[in-house]
Amino acid sequence: MLSRVANSLYWLSRYLERAENLTRLVDVNRYDALDSIASAKEADPTWSPLLYATCSQVEYEAAKEASEDEIDVSWFITFSTTTHDSIRQCIAQARENARMVRDQISEEMWLELNSFHLFLQSKEAEILWENRPDAFYRRTIKACMLLAGLINATVLQDEGWHFMEAGRYLERADKTTRVLDMLSYQPNPNRGKLASALRSCSALSAYRAENRGEITLDGVIDFLLFSPSFPRSVRFCLRQLDSQLHAISGSYSGSFTNEAERLAGSALAQLNFSSIQNVLNTGYHEYIDGLQLQFNRIGRQIFETYILLPQEINSLPKYGTPHWQQQQQQQ
Structure with missing residues (x-):
């Protein structure tokens, strides 16, 4: 392609x-x-x-x-x-x-x-x-x-479709973390703010199905970050992203053939083996900010691996915001 x-x-x-x-x-x-x-x-x-x-x-x-x-x-x-x-x-x-x-x-x-x-x-x-x-x-x-x-x-579910799905799930993971980051903007968000965060991800019904008790900050963050079955949780999105990247390269899951696959697999493993306690120890904003930084790096590596010509890669700054990344980031 x-x-x-x-x-x-x-x-x-x-x-x-x-x-x-x-x-x-x-x-x-x-x-x-x-x-x-x-x-x-x-x-x-x-x-x-x-x-x-x-x-x-x-x-x-x-x-x-x-x-x-x-x-x-x-x-x-x-x-x-x-x-x-x-x-x-x-x-x-x-x-x-x-x-x-x-x-x-x-x-x-x-x-x-x-x-x-x-x-x-x-x-x-x-x-x-x-x-x-x-x-x-x-x-x-x-x-x-x-x-x-x-x-x-x-649409034919060929290589092009895999690129579309990779873009969808990387964007969705990023937006879910931004919804969570809104909660860290104000200290001690009340129940109404927590419910609004869930509604912003169309997650209120799914959350209530899994959590019969009161809506809590820890519960909302745990659900939107770590749920293995909710389609808009960060963990679910990264699992789908990892699958699409391996489908594009033809490599086996659990291995990697390029930096985009390595970073996506690393981020997925972090979520697979983390819990709300890790978020508490790191801090809500700091943990979410770290995930967003990883998403930006994954997007950069997808671009460098599949889009840029080899001679153009060397001209990019290692840490910065090149012109192409202005599309990916909102800052």
Whole structure:
């Protein structure tokens, strides 16, 4: 497979997953703001953790300075064109990547993605958001889930599909840790904040099925980090990522043939043999920050192994944020 095709498929899937997760985060925070009778301004503590988790503080402040009026945080994360990581821009980037690999995806998937992209770019979307934001966010989540289903139901499950799945699960693992990091933004989060974190990952029902007692901070972190069966837990995502990377290289599970496989396997082993006690000993934020750093390194190594030409690798800084990584990271 050509490296540019692999790159487009990988980022197509990552941007779709990113859009869906951002939608859940904004929708849940919007309900929290309504419950606290708060406005969606940066000074409001209801919205500050979301800007922190998505690393959007600097871009939001720049947008405020460039505008004469206050900017609604939920509007900024949903529609802004000044950031690559608004929901509108994520779908636009996914559509652009899909356009470059039309022969690798199904007609059904292309038509659905193109239609949804045009909707988000239209005035109709902004009017729906202003009048019925709950309907807008439900429609966005359903569209992203439909596209994910079309990938699995209509696209050949060959090497390209493995790149799409690797992108999906790496992005999902990253976003789950960001939801958890929001809890560390404020000390001693109450039950409402804990429930919001679970809803942001569509995990409330699954959590209650496994934990019949009270919702606790330790319980939420343990579930979203270490659950072997919940599809959005970090452990589950890394297991899927490890499987997809081995399928791409053709190597056996438990071994590695490149640095991306080694790092993914190492991160998975860390979670397989860790518990909530390890998180407590390290510190919530420090443990989660360490995982996010590993995800960035895995993404970098996937790029270096399968996308970059050998002569270009030597020109990259060992520790830094090269231009390509600006797509992967939100900071």
